[in-house]
């Protein structure tokens with residue numbers, strides 16, 4: 001898709017009430033696509049920049065920008081996948097090469113993989129908890145922007161997001177966390193719906209307690 005969002009200029013007035021049943025339908029049908037169903041094509045470089053730019057338009061208290069992206073493409077993605085396979089074998093020496101190969105394949109299966117790194121400023125006035133929430137918003141925006149650009153995707157952590165050795169290979173600092181890997185591509189078949197939360201169970205209306 002060819003779309004180059006022009007960032008609004010500073011102090012430009014922006015529409016705050018944009019009714020759109022198209023967008024509501026889009027949200028109503030939002031769905032992750034299982035990794036095994038993600039095939040070529042994935043976003044090209046210009047589409048990827050657009051997706052990351054739009055993903056970064058999030059609520060961010062005091063503009064800390066507590067996140068960064070690491071993109072895995074082509075031969076570098078294959079190399080990263082190999083490291084994951086090797087590390088899996090190191091941690092599970094009895095599992096065999098085919099299981100390690102599967103772990104490696106799972107990482108490299110989708111055309112594009114993006115690591116979202118939570119990179120908080122621990123000394124900032126904005127609590128780290130709020131900064132973490134901002135990173136979560138980036139993740140959801142990334143999925144939504146990818147879908148709107150015509151791509152399917154899924155947000156996964158897997159064991160290696162928490163593995164010291166892999167974190168080091170991927171350049172993650174001690175104070176940082178991998179919020180997830182975003183696997184993007186085209187769905188070979190449409191995923192089916194899964195149960196959604198019972199809204200009656202999670203929504204309540206606060207009432208003042210009587211004195």
Ligand SMILES: Cc1cc2nc3c(=O)[nH]c(=O)nc-3n(C[C@H](O)[C@H](O)[C@H](O)COP(=O)(O)O)c2cc1C
Nearest residue numbers: 030031032033139154155156157158159179180194
């Ligand atoms: C931070 C985070 C990490 C996740 N990690 C995994 C994972 O490692 N494996 C997995 O199967 N699903 C994981 N998920 C869930 C999927 O992204 C996805 O939400 C799930 O498959 C349901 O699909 P849906 O998004 O259409 O509801 C994770 C979700 C989040 C928010």
